Amino acid sequence: MRPRAVPYLLALPAWLWLGVFFVLPLCGMLSVSLMTGDLLSGFTQTFHLGTYAEAVQRYRVQLLRSLLYGGSATLVCLVIGYPVAYWIAFHAGRSRGGYLLLLLLPFFVSFVLRTVAWQFVLADDGVVLGTLKDAGLLPEGARVLNSAPAVVFGLAYAFLPFMVLPIYAVLDRMDRRLVEAARDLYAGRAAAFLRVVLPYSLPGVSAGVLMTFVPASSDYVNAAVLGGPGTTMIGNVIQTQFLVNNAYPTAAALTFTLMAVLLLGILGYALAAGTERMAGGRG
Amino acid sequence: MATTTDPAAGARTAGTASDGDGPAIELEGVAKTYRAGRSTVTAVRHLDLAVAPGEYFAVVGPSGCGKTTTLRMIGGFEEPTAGTVRLAGRDVTGVPPDRRDVNTVFQSYALFPHMSVADNVAFGLRRRRVPAAEVRRRVGDMLDLVELTGVASRRPGRLSGGQQQRVALARALVNRPGALLLDEPLGALDPLLRQAMRAELKRLQREVGATFVHVTHDQGEALAMADRLAVMAGGRVRQTGAPAEVYERPADRFVAGFVGAANLLTGTVRTSAGGDGYAAVDLDGGQRVRAATAAGPGARIDLTVRPEKIRIAAAGTEGPDGGANLLRGTVRDAVYQGPATHYTVLVAGAGAAEPVELVVHRQNSAAAGPALRVGAEVRLTWPPEHSHVLGPA
Numbered sequence: 001m002r003p004r005a006v007p008y009l010l011a012l013p014a015w016l017w018l019g020v021f022f023v024l025p026l027c028g029m030l031s032v033s034l035m036t037g038d039l040l041s042g043f044t045q046t047f048h049l050g051t052y053a054e055a056v057q058r059y060r061v062q063l064l065r066s067l068l069y070g071g072s073a074t075l076v077c078l079v080i081g082y083p084v085a086y087w088i089a090f091h092a093g094r095s096r097g098g099y100l101l102l103l104l105l106p107f108f109v110s111f112v113l114r115t116v117a118w119q120f121v122l123a124d125d126g127v128v129l130g131t132l133k134d135a136g137l138l139p140e141g142a143r144v145l146n147s148a149p150a151v152v153f154g155l156a157y158a159f160l161p162f163m164v165l166p167i168y169a170v171l172d173r174m175d176r177r178l179v180e181a182a183r184d185l186y187a188g189r190a191a192a193f194l195r196v197v198l199p200y201s202l203p204g205v206s207a208g209v210l211m212t213f214v215p216a217s218s219d220y221v222n223a224a225v226l227g228g229p230g231t232t233m234i235g236n237v238i239q240t241q242f243l244v245n246n247a248y249p250t251a252a253a254l255t256f257t258l259m260a261v262l263l264l265g266i267l268g269y270a271l272a273a274g275t276e277r278m279a280g281g282r283g
Numbered sequence: 284m285a286t287t288t289d290p291a292a293g294a295r296t297a298g299t300a301s302d303g304d305g306p307a308i309e310l311e312g313v314a315k316t317y318r319a320g321r322s323t324v325t326a327v328r329h330l331d332l333a334v335a336p337g338e339y340f341a342v343v344g345p346s347g348c349g350k351t352t353t354l355r356m357i358g359g360f361e362e363p364t365a366g367t368v369r370l371a372g373r374d375v376t377g378v379p380p381d382r383r384d385v386n387t388v389f390q391s392y393a394l395f396p397h398m399s400v401a402d403n404v405a406f407g408l409r410r411r412r413v414p415a416a417e418v419r420r421r422v423g424d425m426l427d428l429v430e431l432t433g434v435a436s437r438r439p440g441r442l443s444g445g446q447q448q449r450v451a452l453a454r455a456l457v458n459r460p461g462a463l464l465l466d467e468p469l470g471a472l473d474p475l476l477r478q479a480m481r482a483e484l485k486r487l488q489r490e491v492g493a494t495f496v497h498v499t500h501d502q503g504e505a506l507a508m509a510d511r512l513a514v515m516a517g518g519r520v521r522q523t524g525a526p527a528e529v530y531e532r533p534a535d536r537f538v539a540g541f542v543g544a545a546n547l548l549t550g551t552v553r554t555s556a557g558g559d560g561y562a563a564v565d566l567d568g569g570q571r572v573r574a575a576t577a578a579g580p581g582a583r584i585d586l587t588v589r590p591e592k593i594r595i596a597a598a599g600t601e602g603p604d605g606g607a608n609l610l611r612g613t614v615r616d617a618v619y620q621g622p623a624t625h626y627t628v629l630v631a632g633a634g635a636a637e638p639v640e641l642v643v644h645r646q647n648s649a650a651a652g653p654a655l656r657v658g659a660e661v662r663l664t665w666p667p668e669h670s671h672v673l674g675p676a
Binding site for chain 2: 175177178180181182183184185186187188191195196199200202
């Protein structure tokens with residue numbers, strides 16, 4: 001066997017996996033999105049592009065809401081996650097592994113179960129709100145569930161490690177002498193952070209933003225469990241169209257639209273942040 | 284801040300304004316202990332050191348001797364657990380690095396990878412709010428000085444090791460610090476480049492006229508570059524002096540062995556120094572040599588002879604020794620080094636139990652005789668003024 005072929009052969013399982021479980025379903029989905037018909041009389045391929053226009057028109061609000069919630073959750077993750085990553089990387093010393101484990105510990109529990117647990121915690125008469133109401137600190141009608149903030153914070157909670165880990169990875173391998181060099185060159189603590197640590201960690205921030213924003217925007221569990229009728233996200237619509245209304249072309253068209261929007265967003269973000277940073281490279 | 288157009292003139296005046304004649308750097312009774320779990324580790328114990336303005340000062344010692352900790356205490360990255368650090372007469376103990384008039388060239392340079400070379404060099408000036416036009420001019424001048432003008436807009440990661448080294452130098456020197464601290468500045472370079480950078484560093488120091496403190500584990504580097512050097516071991520300074528002084532007259536056995544090959548001999552003074560200043564010393568193996576010492580009869584002394592001071596010749600080629608010390612031995616090893624051959628000679632009757640090994644360097648000059656083979660009987664001679672008596676180690 002020619003040694004040159006070995007790397008390709010080793011990559012073969014991955015290619016097969018990607019082909020069978022990603023590319024094929026994607027093509028199938030694309031085909032479905034262009035069909036017309038209904039469940040009783042069957043679907044036929046008519047290359048009907050109108051489904052896209054109709055679906056986007058009808059669920060424009062949910063689509064925009066998804067991007068808004070996803071973006072807000074990403075922002076919350078960044079604000080909470082950066083200090084966490086910074087602290088673990090710079091100040092946790094030898095217990096860094098322990099703190100990372102703590103951060104990931106909730107992930108040993110099913111995603112849905114965790115969200116349902118939040119539903120229980122934040123219920124109108126649950127442990128938090130009920131207690132606060134009994135203590136007279138909150139008015140009787142106060143509620144958290146079924147509101148946009150509940151969904152956003154649910155998303156932020158669910159995807160926080162996706163923000164923390166890439167930032168941590170960059171900060172952890174940063175040469176501490178860079179900070180000393182900044183201090184040596186007359187930068188105070190704040191200036192050393194703003195001029196050296198923060199710019200240095202931007203590749204990690206970029207990766208974290210992407211890894212949080214993409215799944216958060218297309219999530220449907222949080223909106224379903226923690227939200228209400230007013231917080232439906234595009235993921236919920238797709239789920240309903242597929243599983244409840246059996247409107248397969250509409251669901252498929254919405255799926256592709258979401259993908260296209262996210263890809264365009266990533267592309268724009270990549271151009272703004274610089275491709276070098278996206279790749280985590282540093283010349 | 285000086286606004287002269289000549290960077291060298293600026294460096295000479297900057298930061299040393301408070302008093303011109305005192306030391307640029309002064310450590311007084313400085314100690315540093317680290318807590319490591321339940322035990323404490325002493326990196327530096329009671330250190331006194333003074334570096335004169337404009338001096339090229341080297342701190343040399345084996346790894347773990349406390350030399351880097353000492354440098355970091357001058358830079359402000361570590362606070363001493365005892366003692367005082369003064370820069371240009373001002374007590375800076377407890378003052379953070381950004382408020383000290385010294386700059387550091389870090390081991391492996393610590394260049395900011397996300398900034399261009401020019402932005403790296405401009406960093407300190409910008410933090411000090413120097414006007415943009417002046418920043419541009421001084422960065423340009425400095426890049427000229429280290430011959431890096433062509434790569435000003437590149438990222439440091441794209442430069443060779445030698446170029447990165449010069450960026451690190453430029454980034455520190457552009458601020459015209461009262462003193463420049465260099466932590467193993469040549470350690471990351473390959474040997475050929477290291478030789479070239481020694482000359483380059485000396486040239487820079489002459490041109491800028493700043494005080495340099497250079498920390499290294501390489502005694503050859505310290506001897507070659509420093510105006511004065513301090514040899515450290517075990518958290519203490521063992522000897523301070525000019526390179527020739529430290530090499531020719533090492534203070535103790537450690538310094539003798541660390542700065543060049545030691546050729547250590549131990550013996551007892553037999554008769555105290557006569558009119559010529561030399562005492563007769565009975566070596567532990569029975570042979571007798573002469574050395575300058577004030578010690579009286581019966582005193583135990585250590586003495587060393589540097590390898591290039593000893594003359595080696597085949598036994599039988601007896602010549603006039605003119606009162607020189609004479610030992611006889613057998614060549615055990617000969618290593619040809621190009622300009623010189625390094626012989627290891629086994630000398631019977633020089634050590635108490637076993638024969639002593641002496642290292643002898645013989646220049647392969649036109650006048651040198653035929654090479655001596657391993658196993659050859661040889662005679663070693665050296666004038667008594669080169670028997671250097673050591674203090675207690």
